[in-house]
Structure formats: structure tokens, C-alpha cells
Amino acid sequence: MKRMREETFAEADVAIAAISQEASGEQARAEALRGDQLAASELDSEEAYTQFYEKMLKRRRIIIVFFSVAIIAFALLNMAIGSTQIALIDIIKAVFLGTGEGNQAMIIRSIRLPMALMAIVVGAALGVSGCEIQTILRNPIASPFTLGISSAASFGAALGLILNTGIPFVSETLLVTANAFVFSFVVAMAIYLFSRQRQVGKTAIILFGVALNFLFSALTMALQYIADEDALQSLVFWNFGSLLKTTWIKFGIVAIVLLCCTLLLYRNAWRLTAMTLDDSKAMSIGVNVSKMRRMAILTASLLAGIAVCFVGTIGFVGLIAPHIARQLVGEDQRYFMPLSALIGAFVLSFAFVLSKLIMPGVILPIGLVTSIIGIPFFIVIIFHRMKVML
Amino acid sequence: MIRIENLSFAYKRAGKSHQVFEHLDIAFKPGINVILGPNGAGKSTLLKAIFGILDYKGNVFLQETPLATMALEEKISQIAYLPQMDIEQSSLTVLEMVLLGRLPELQRKVRSEDIAYAMKSMAQLNISELASRPFTALSGGQKKLVFIAQTLVRDSDIVLLDEPINALDLKRQLELCQLLRSKVQEKPITMIIVLHDINLAVRFADHLVVLRENGTLYAVGSPKEVMTERMIEDVYGVIARVSCDEDGVPVVSPLSSFAQ
Numbered sequence: 001m002k003r004m005r006e007e008t009f010a011e012a013d014v015a016i017a018a019i020s021q022e023a024s025g026e027q028a029r030a031e032a033l034r035g036d037q038l039a040a041s042e043l044d045s046e047e048a049y050t051q052f053y054e055k056m057l058k059r060r061r062i063i064i065v066f067f068s069v070a071i072i073a074f075a076l077l078n079m080a081i082g083s084t085q086i087a088l089i090d091i092i093k094a095v096f097l098g099t100g101e102g103n104q105a106m107i108i109r110s111i112r113l114p115m116a117l118m119a120i121v122v123g124a125a126l127g128v129s130g131c132e133i134q135t136i137l138r139n140p141i142a143s144p145f146t147l148g149i150s151s152a153a154s155f156g157a158a159l160g161l162i163l164n165t166g167i168p169f170v171s172e173t174l175l176v177t178a179n180a181f182v183f184s185f186v187v188a189m190a191i192y193l194f195s196r197q198r199q200v201g202k203t204a205i206i207l208f209g210v211a212l213n214f215l216f217s218a219l220t221m222a223l224q225y226i227a228d229e230d231a232l233q234s235l236v237f238w239n240f241g242s243l244l245k246t247t248w249i250k251f252g253i254v255a256i257v258l259l260c261c262t263l264l265l266y267r268n269a270w271r272l273t274a275m276t277l278d279d280s281k282a283m284s285i286g287v288n289v290s291k292m293r294r295m296a297i298l299t300a301s302l303l304a305g306i307a308v309c310f311v312g313t314i315g316f317v318g319l320i321a322p323h324i325a326r327q328l329v330g331e332d333q334r335y336f337m338p339l340s341a342l343i344g345a346f347v348l349s350f351a352f353v354l355s356k357l358i359m360p361g362v363i364l365p366i367g368l369v370t371s372i373i374g375i376p377f378f379i380v381i382i383f384h385r386m387k388v389m390l
Numbered sequence: 391m392i393r394i395e396n397l398s399f400a401y402k403r404a405g406k407s408h409q410v411f412e413h414l415d416i417a418f419k420p421g422i423n424v425i426l427g428p429n430g431a432g433k434s435t436l437l438k439a440i441f442g443i444l445d446y447k448g449n450v451f452l453q454e455t456p457l458a459t460m461a462l463e464e465k466i467s468q469i470a471y472l473p474q475m476d477i478e479q480s481s482l483t484v485l486e487m488v489l490l491g492r493l494p495e496l497q498r499k500v501r502s503e504d505i506a507y508a509m510k511s512m513a514q515l516n517i518s519e520l521a522s523r524p525f526t527a528l529s530g531g532q533k534k535l536v537f538i539a540q541t542l543v544r545d546s547d548i549v550l551l552d553e554p555i556n557a558l559d560l561k562r563q564l565e566l567c568q569l570l571r572s573k574v575q576e577k578p579i580t581m582i583i584v585l586h587d588i589n590l591a592v593r594f595a596d597h598l599v600v601l602r603e604n605g606t607l608y609a610v611g612s613p614k615e616v617m618t619e620r621m622i623e624d625v626y627g628v629i630a631r632v633s634c635d636e637d638g639v640p641v642v643s644p645l646s647s648f649a650q
Contacts, residue, residue: 049505049506050505052521052522053485053505056483056522273490276482278478280443280474281478283441286493330483330486331481
């Protein structure tokens with residue numbers, strides 16, 4: 001035992017001597033090195049860094065411009081394709097110059113243009129909503145749908161369609177929309193109030209959302225059980241999601257909400273970027289984490305709710321748009337959030353074109369198309385990501 | 391200068407409360423203050439209390455101002471805090487990550503002055519060449535250095551670092567210690583650092599604060615005063631030999647724990 005102790009002493013002494021020797025030698029070397037580096041870096045590096053940063057931002061701006069142009073192209077395509085094909089030149093005349101006569105101009109201005117624009121704003125709203133929900137919950141599989149917002153909207157719609165009841169003093173034509181919105185908003189408020197409690201972390205919020213999702217799905221099923229065939233069919237169609245009932249007023253409402261929410265989020269871009277960090281880290285650099293999380297949950301739920309209540313359940317846009325955007329521009333919210341919006345808009349416009357082309361003469365429900373093209377695409381992204389991570 | 395007065399705090403979990411501090415008084419002077427203590431002694435909790443992310447009883451003063459009355463922005467402008475955390479994933483680049491440390495100053499368009507600060511901070515930690523790399527692609531030690539650069543980017547007067555040298559190799563550890571030392575020499579910064587490496591702490595600290603289990607203060611003072619065989623035995627339950635090296639710095643050689 002005693003020998004062992006002595007050996008331990010000897011070993012420890014050797015080790016400590018080695019450390020302190022290295023320390024003094026390294027110290028001199030490191031100091032010399034640091035002096036050189038600082039001098040060198042002050043001469044040319046600041047410019048180099050700024051240049052590197054500017055280059056990175058320029059690349060991001062190019063991506064944003066690219067998607068903006070692509071969206072405009074697909075919007076025009078959307079207006080051209082339909083039960084009757086309209087030449088692009090006529091569309092441009094009718095939309096931008098206000099000229100053009102007869103039925104065709106009327107169809108463009110009051111039917112196809114609002115639909116094409118609705119695809120853009122709904123896609124953008126879902127994209128932004130998904131982007132913020134993924135950011136604040138730091139969970140790549142979170143989306144407006146995981147939080148139960150769409151299943152609540154669906155339940156609201158079912159109430160209107162099957163029981164023909166809902167919010168008092170709302171005209172029958174608006175009943176389904178109003179119901180869907182009110183129920184999605186109720187869920188949004190429930191999640192908001194839940195997240196206001198002290199010590200509620202992000203996982204608890206996700207679990208609460210998942211629970212609400214199941215609750216409202218079950219309630220909708222209960223309604224389906226007692227529904228007659230006609231009502232059941234309307235509900236199935238509502239759940240598919242459709243842009244065909246778009247009016248200028250509906251478009252206007254979604255557009256205004258989208259604009260207000262994105263402006264609010266953009267003003268907090270840096271703080272939201274910091275929310276990608278661990279809570280304690282984000283707090284340490286000056287973010288009021290719980291306040292930021294509540295603000296973003298409310299905004300994102302509102303965006304998803306307003307989008308879903310007018311066009312029905314459109315899946316996967318809120319999930320895949322932020323994923324693609326993140327891969328293209330990273331998580332700086334000054335670019336990530338707008339690009340999520342643009343990609344959401346692009347995906348929905350693209351899906352809308354497809355929905356009219358897949359079966360000639362039939363317009364498939366757009367929600368069906370986004371899910372069918374969205375899922376394989378998403379799987380490809382996941383595989384790609386896994387490769388990157390390995 | 392940070393002064394803690396009559397600090398009491400209890401963690402509440404599943405209805406039970408676990409007292410960490412009871413009527414704790416400590417003053418941290420300008421210079422390098424190292425907090426030592428066994429696991430669960432409340433070292434990290436103390437930093438959290440100082441930064442104000444805990445609901446404690448008592449007072450923490452920055453000079454003469456109680457920190458609890460300060461707004462977050464005001465606090466951030468004076469205190470830099472590196473929490474202990476799990477290494478995380480983020481697709482931000484290293485430059486962006488360090489820039490985030492200047493969050494209150496960042497405007498819609500990043501000014502070249504902010505980039506210059508970030509750059510200086512990265513150069514000081516010898517991670518300049520990582521600037522364009524995505525954070526996710528870094529090793530654990532590199533990620534740690536990025537967070538330290540992010541914490542030091544603001545030149546704050548109060549710096550709280552929770553186990554900054556974990557995951558760093560020997561060279562990086564010494565470089566970091568030297569950097570912190572040079573910062574303290576430049577201006578009277580109060581640094582409060584949680585460390586586990588006793589020998590490094592002894593070499594490096596101006597003042598040592600030793601906590602025992604449940605956040606009782608065991609000793610405060612210069613490394614020479616505090617670092618005794620008795621202290622190691624009382625606080626860590628370990629028999630150790632404390633000798634002096636040729637510079638007169640105490641050297642601790644742990645021998646065996648009580649259990650053996």
C-alpha cells in the first residue's frame with residue numbers, strides 16, 4: 001500500500017512537471033504567435049471577413065430572387081392552365097395592363113388571378129408558420145400540423161358541415177370557414193396559455209400539441225360517425241384542401257394577416273435566430289426566451305389557422321418549406337423566414353399547376369397533391385440530411 | 391465587482407424542494423475568481439443566480455445596483471455569461487454564431503464594426519480559420535471555443551464562465567487561460583469561472599471560492615490560503631498531498647478517496 005502511494009506520488013509529480021514545463025514553453029510560443037496573428041489579421045483580414053460575409057449574403061439574396069421569379073412564373077402558368085387554356089400574352093395584358101375584353105379577361109381577373117395569388121399567400125403563410133414553429137421548438141419535425149392546429153380547424157369545419165352549428169351570428173356561407181378559424185384559434189390560444197406557464201419547456205409544448213391533435217381528430221371522427229353521406233363527402237373534400245373557392249376578399253384577409261405577421265417576425269429576426277440555440281444560451285445573449293417563444297407561437301398559429309380555414313387542410317408545406325430553406329440559406333432569420341415563405345408559395349403554386357395537369361379535365365384537390373409530391377420529396381431530404389450528418 | 395448578500399435558493403422538483411443556498415454571502419473582486427467544489431455543490435446554480443435566471447431570495451449587487459432591478463438589456467450590456475450546455479446542432483456558420491453574441495447591437499444590416507468585433511474575438515481564440523464552417527460540422531472542443539468567442543465578443547466588465555475548459559485539449563486550455571489573464575490585466579474585469587481542474591485553478595486564479603455540497607461556502611481567498619490538504623478532504627472527500635512547485639504554487643496530488 002505504501003509503495004503504491006509512493007508510486008502515485010512519483011507519477012503525479014512527473015505529470016505535473018511535464019504540464020508546467022509545457023505551460024511555460026507554450027506560453028512564450030503562444031504569445032509570440034498571437035502577436036503575429038493579431039497584427040496580420042488587423043491588416044488584411046477585416047476586409048476579407050466582410051467580403052466573405054457579403055459573399056454569403058449575396059448568395060442568399062440570389063436564392064431569394066430566384067424563388068421570387070419562379071413564383072411569378074408559376075403564378076402566370078396557373079392562370080394559363082385550366083378548363084380553357086389561355087395564352088400567356090392575354091394573361092399579361094389582363095393582369096398588368098388591365099386591357100383585354102370579354103369573358104376571358106373576366107375569368108382571369110375574378111377567378112384565376114385570385115386563385116393563383118391565394119396559392120402564393122397560403123403557401124407563404126404555411127411556410128413561415130412552419131419555419132417559426134421549428135425554430136422556437138427547435139424540433140425539425142414540428143409544424144403547424146403537429147401542434148393540432150389543422151385538426152382543430154378540421155373539427156370546426158366538421159361541426160359546420162355535419163351539425164350545421166357553430167359560431168352564432170355568422171351567416172351560413174361563412175359558417176364552415178368561421179368555425180375552422182375559431183377552433184384553430186382556440187388551439188393556438190390553448191398552446192399559448194400552456195407555454196405561458198413557468199417551467200414549460202419545448203418538449204412539453206410539442207406533447208401538448210400532439211395531444212390536442214389526437215383529441216380533435218377523435219372528436220371529428222365522432223362527428224363523422226353520426227354524419228349523413230352528403231355531409232361526410234363535403235367534409236372529406238374540405239379536408240383535401242382546395243383553392244377553387246377563392247374570392248378576392250378571402251385572398252385579402254390572408255394577405256393582410258401574412259403581411260402583419262411577417263413584419264412582426266422580421267423585426268425580431270435576430271432574436272429568433274438566437275432561439276435556435278439552447279434556452280440558457282439564448283438567454284445569456286439577451287433573449288427573453290419565453291416571451292419570444294410565446295410571440296412566435298401566437299403568430300405561427302394565427303398564420304396556419306387563417307390559411308387552413310380558407311383552403312382546408314394542406315399538408316406538408318409547413319414542414320418541407322422550412323427544411324429546404326434551411327438547407328439553402330441557413331438559419332439567419334433575415335433570410336430563413338422570407339425564404340421559407342417563398343418556398344412555401346413556390347411549392348403550393350407548383351402543386352396547383354400539377355393538380356390541374358395530372359388528370360386532364362379534372363382539378364385534383366391541392367392538399368392531396370402537396371402530400372403526394374411532398375412525402376417522397378421529404379424522404380429524399382431526410383436521406384440527404386442523414387448523409388450530411390454522418 | 392459582484393456582491394452576493396443573503397442568497398437562498400431551492401430547486402423545486404415534483405413537489406419536493408431541494409435547498410441549494412442558505413443565506414450565502416460572497417463578494418467577487420475584479421480579477422479571476424474560480425469557483426471550485428464537488429458535483430452538485432451549486433457552482434453552476436450560483437452563476438445562474440448572478441446572471442438572474444433563477445428565482446432566488448436575497449440580493450446580488452453589481453457595484454451598488456441590485457441586479458434583480460436591472461432590465462435584461464442593461465444587464466446584458468455589462469455581464470457576459472457562458473452557460474454550461476449540451477453541445478448543439480445549428481446550421482449557422484461560426485462567424486454568424488459569434489456575431490450573435492452582439493445581439494443587442496445587431497441591426498438589420500450587419501455593420502462592418504460588428505464583423506470586426508467578431509473577427510477579433512475569433513482571432514483571440516485561434517479559431518479564425520473556422521469562420522465559414524457550419525457550426526454543426528465542428529468538433530466538441532471547437533464548438534466550445536466558438537461559444538467562448540461568442541461570450542467574449544462584447545468586452546463585458548463581468549464575465550461568467552461555466553466550465554469553459556471542458557472538452558478543450560491541453561494547448562487550448564492554456565491558451566484560453568492566458569487570454570483571460572491578459573483581458574483581466576487590460577482592465578478590471580470581474581471574471582467568475584467554474585472549473586473542475588484543481589491544479590489549473592490554483593495556477594490561474596486570483597481568488598478561489600470553494601463550495602461544499604448544498605451550496606455552503608467553505609472558503610474564500612487566495613489559492614495559497616485556500617488550497618490545503620484539509621480543504622480537499624473536507625470538500626471532496628479525497629486524501630491528497632498539497633506540495634509547492636518551484637514557483638511557489640501549490641500542487642495537488644490526489645491519492646485516494648475515502649471509499650477505498
